[in-house]
Amino acid sequence: MEQLKGACILGQSGGPTAVINASAYGVIKAALDADCITAVYGAEHGIKGVLNDRLFDMGREDPKELELLRNTPSSELGSCRYKLAEPEVDDTDYRKIHEIFKKYNVRYFFYNGGNDSMDTCDKISRYMDKVGYECRVIGVPKTIDNDLFGTDHCPGFGSAAKYIATSTAEVYKDAHVYDTGMVTIIEIMGRHAGWLAAASSLASLSGCGPDLIYLPETNFVMDRFLEDVERVYKEKGNCLVAVSEGAHYENGLFVSEVQKSATDGFGHMQLGGLSVLLADVVKKNTGVKKVRDIELSLLQRCAAHMASKTDIDEAVLAGKAAVEAAVAGETGKMVAFERETVNDKYACRTKLVPLTSVANLEKKIPMDWITMEGNGVNQKYIEYALPLIQGEPERTTKYSLPRFAKLKKILAE
Amino acid sequence: MEQLKGACILGQSGGPTAVINASAYGVIKAALDADCITAVYGAEHGIKGVLNDRLFDMGREDPKELELLRNTPSSELGSCRYKLAEPEVDDTDYRKIHEIFKKYNVRYFFYNGGNDSMDTCDKISRYMDKVGYECRVIGVPKTIDNDLFGTDHCPGFGSAAKYIATSTAEVYKDAHVYDTGMVTIIEIMGRHAGWLAAASSLASLSGCGPDLIYLPETNFVMDRFLEDVERVYKEKGNCLVAVSEGAHYENGLFVSEVQKSATDGFGHMQLGGLSVLLADVVKKNTGVKKVRDIELSLLQRCAAHMASKTDIDEAVLAGKAAVEAAVAGETGKMVAFERETVNDKYACRTKLVPLTSVANLEKKIPMDWITMEGNGVNQKYIEYALPLIQGEPERTTKYSLPRFAKLKKILAE
Numbered sequence: 015m016e017q018l019k020g021a022c023i024l025g026q027s028g029g030p031t032a033v034i035n036a037s038a039y040g041v042i043k044a045a046l047d048a049d050c051i052t053a054v055y056g057a058e059h060g061i062k063g064v065l066n067d068r069l070f071d072m073g074r075e076d077p078k079e080l081e082l083l084r085n086t087p088s089s090e091l092g093s094c095r096y097k098l099a100e101p102e103v104d105d106t107d108y109r110k111i112h113e114i115f116k117k118y119n120v121r122y123f124f125y126n127g128g129n130d131s132m133d134t135c136d137k138i139s140r141y142m143d144k145v146g147y148e149c150r151v152i153g154v155p156k157t158i159d160n161d162l163f164g165t166d167h168c169p170g171f172g173s174a175a176k177y178i179a180t181s182t183a184e185v186y187k188d189a190h191v192y193d194t195g196m197v198t199i200i201e202i203m204g205r206h207a208g209w210l211a212a213a214s215s216l217a218s219l220s221g222c223g224p225d226l227i228y229l230p231e232t233n234f235v236m237d238r239f240l241e242d243v244e245r246v247y248k249e250k251g252n253c254l255v256a257v258s259e260g261a262h263y264e265n266g267l268f269v270s271e272v273q274k275s276a277t278d279g280f281g282h283m284q285l286g287g288l289s290v291l292l293a294d295v296v297k298k299n300t301g302v303k304k305v306r307d308i309e310l311s312l313l314q315r316c317a318a319h320m321a322s323k324t325d326i327d328e329a330v331l332a333g334k335a336a337v338e339a340a341v342a343g344e345t346g347k348m349v350a351f352e353r354e355t356v357n358d359k360y361a362c363r364t365k366l367v368p369l370t371s372v373a374n375l376e377k378k379i380p381m382d383w384i385t386m387e388g389n390g391v392n393q394k395y396i397e398y399a400l401p402l403i404q405g406e407p408e409r410t411t412k413y414s415l416p417r418f419a420k421l422k423k424i425l426a427e
Numbered sequence: 428m429e430q431l432k433g434a435c436i437l438g439q440s441g442g443p444t445a446v447i448n449a450s451a452y453g454v455i456k457a458a459l460d461a462d463c464i465t466a467v468y469g470a471e472h473g474i475k476g477v478l479n480d481r482l483f484d485m486g487r488e489d490p491k492e493l494e495l496l497r498n499t500p501s502s503e504l505g506s507c508r509y510k511l512a513e514p515e516v517d518d519t520d521y522r523k524i525h526e527i528f529k530k531y532n533v534r535y536f537f538y539n540g541g542n543d544s545m546d547t548c549d550k551i552s553r554y555m556d557k558v559g560y561e562c563r564v565i566g567v568p569k570t571i572d573n574d575l576f577g578t579d580h581c582p583g584f585g586s587a588a589k590y591i592a593t594s595t596a597e598v599y600k601d602a603h604v605y606d607t608g609m610v611t612i613i614e615i616m617g618r619h620a621g622w623l624a625a626a627s628s629l630a631s632l633s634g635c636g637p638d639l640i641y642l643p644e645t646n647f648v649m650d651r652f653l654e655d656v657e658r659v660y661k662e663k664g665n666c667l668v669a670v671s672e673g674a675h676y677e678n679g680l681f682v683s684e685v686q687k688s689a690t691d692g693f694g695h696m697q698l699g700g701l702s703v704l705l706a707d708v709v710k711k712n713t714g715v716k717k718v719r720d721i722e723l724s725l726l727q728r729c730a731a732h733m734a735s736k737t738d739i740d741e742a743v744l745a746g747k748a749a750v751e752a753a754v755a756g757e758t759g760k761m762v763a764f765e766r767e768t769v770n771d772k773y774a775c776r777t778k779l780v781p782l783t784s785v786a787n788l789e790k791k792i793p794m795d796w797i798t799m800e801g802n803g804v805n806q807k808y809i810e811y812a813l814p815l816i817q818g819e820p821e822r823t824t825k826y827s828l829p830r831f832a833k834l835k836k837i838l839a840e
Contacts, residue, residue, distance in 0.1 A: 030604050059606045088600035187501035188729040193472045220828045308724045316601040404827045414817045415633045
């Protein structure tokens, strides 16, 4: 393969995670080290930064600050949720991107995100191919939701899972302190897949797991939920529930939406999320007096302080692998993970999958990992998820507070 | 002082914290080591365990498990919110307690809790004195709220403050990722004092502090709040707000309560807490489209994984000091902290204060630590709180998940 000389652009896209910057670090470091890559640009707010000609010169950053990206949550370059049109329908954006690529002689494009971002990546790859502009396009996976196709798991998931498991264990402790019983409902992210809510089950290894878990992989039945809660509460005098925000009825409607309209017939929008609503239903329909709802909200995706070292290392690895693949001539691919067992231990190696096989699809928890009753997960899930949360990262702190990366963000000339 | 030989009881009371078990460890360890203390009992669910004759023999626990109490959140012996009657009005409970004390020859009583618990402590002390039963009663302070009188600060506060500051910094990162602006409202515990909500200001040392902080020490004015938010949002394109759950109007009514009745005239109880309600008000009254509410809920008081080493060490110290004081002949006192500066560094020593001077009182943030506009705190608060969050504790984990203490809880014979 002949060497392709030119600049590269890295963009971050979609919802941030605790380790998306670790992948950025992997890309930036490997790209700065690659002889054929002449300049390394970070696009401000993902593809929008390309369209707006807002590119930061990563070569002018302090290497020590770049290294701190490993433990800096959220998308340091800025993110976006911008959907490119189909190039056949409207190629305005693509022509602009092409122009910018030519302006900076961009020959490598790395995009870090979830399934929507892989769609963006795929479209750009195909367009450049069509217009005969040589640019190698590689996607770097990212999503706390862990719902990307073609990869064993996604960077971002392990850290969120670890935060959820640890927080569930701690909340369990707190919720079991009084002799007067309590039902506690923890709402966890995941609109269409239950990987994150299921991670609460890992708290069982601390002896503090939830009693019931409801996932979007099964249909939610309100009466059965109430029966479950009452049964557990009767048996144990307490009940800890984990529920995916994406819990839905058989007809596909989200429980949160249906419940909102049901509880208020006067057209008033009920406030709060699913856990608030379910707590209200439990209060009204059971004898339980004390019901507490907890929404993990943004905390679960930005908690870099609880990141998994495995997740961070793999996130960096994914970024590095993307650069290596592109330099070696690959394009139109996403870096993916393959799980291996080496000396009886979990190991992870990277592979490449076509972007077209990933874009816009969603991977769910296999049904045989979910209990018959649809209110929990079994050992198969534990065995899958546990290796991904292992290890405590070295965190840089100042005054015992996080010391995040401070980038200069100097615009490219 | 003549040596008083007999058993001791330790009770945990009120809302749990990340380090209340560290104080328990301090008491148990020192009591087991004290020659004059013949047995060490842990009362199940605080004073209720005494009334119900449910005492666990701490001498039969594995010392290694006891040591794990240092990093086990919540009240391992169980807590209660049980208010003893005035002994002059109804002495039933006191007679029962006296009976149990005699049954086990209890001569030392340690009670770990907040201002209500110090009231319990004080009443028992006075009753035993009145009936001529020699028993030394010492209170051990505990509350994340930091609102106890007579002490520079309380065990439990430092760890909660550290969790709040770190989470605020992480949420700040997450909330600043898109180029479309957002208002984020974080609700923090504290009904009557703003120590915890103010701890969000420490995130400014990570460069990620909130723009606005509202505390119960000042009166909340909805119009001014909306003006503040709009001004910051206009200036920065983003606004991060921290608010005490105890934010109240000039007439003393909690904003959350008033707002609930205001938004729904049909007698429907609005669900959710203050942050949900304020987010709704911002949405309806400003041009801001994206408003997010986050309630830190129980997470902030049970997050042992984010505990401050200083807080843990001081919590142990408080427990130990209680035993030493009692053995030395003290009674009717609470252990308190005095802040010292040794070699230009923060140091903390214990002292004793009369229980009567502590019970049922609340300490608030001094008004000159709060900004003129009532929407933030100044450097004085930072200087006060920062030393209390210092240091990362050694955490025992298994599978990278918390390994909490497992007590056998064998009933006393």
